[in-house]
Amino acid sequence: MATIALKTLSNTAGLVGEFITEARLDALNAALEARGLDASRIISIFEVPGQPVANAHPARYRVLYRQR
Numbered sequence: 001m002a003t004i005a006l007k008t009l010s011n012t013a014g015l016v017g018e019f020i021t022e023a024r025l026d027a028l029n030a031a032l033e034a035r036g037l038d039a040s041r042i043i044s045i046f047e048v049p050g051q052p053v054a055n056a057h058p059a060r061y062r063v064l065y066r067q068r
Helices: 025-035
Strands: 005-010 016-022 042-048 060-066
Touching: 016 025, 025 060
Parallel strands: none
Antiparallel strands: 005 016, 016 060, 042 060
């Protein structure tokens, strides 16, 4: 799996989940499928730019979604 950080975070009420994955469509789709998420539960997808210098890392997607 091409997921950079496979973690789920949530707010104190447990209503919003979050995960971060590589900024590639196939990686995003694989992460959504692994969590059983469909489009109706996605709140927002933010693109986090990569850093080319000093601790270089690729661009990533930060996904916020509604938990059940």
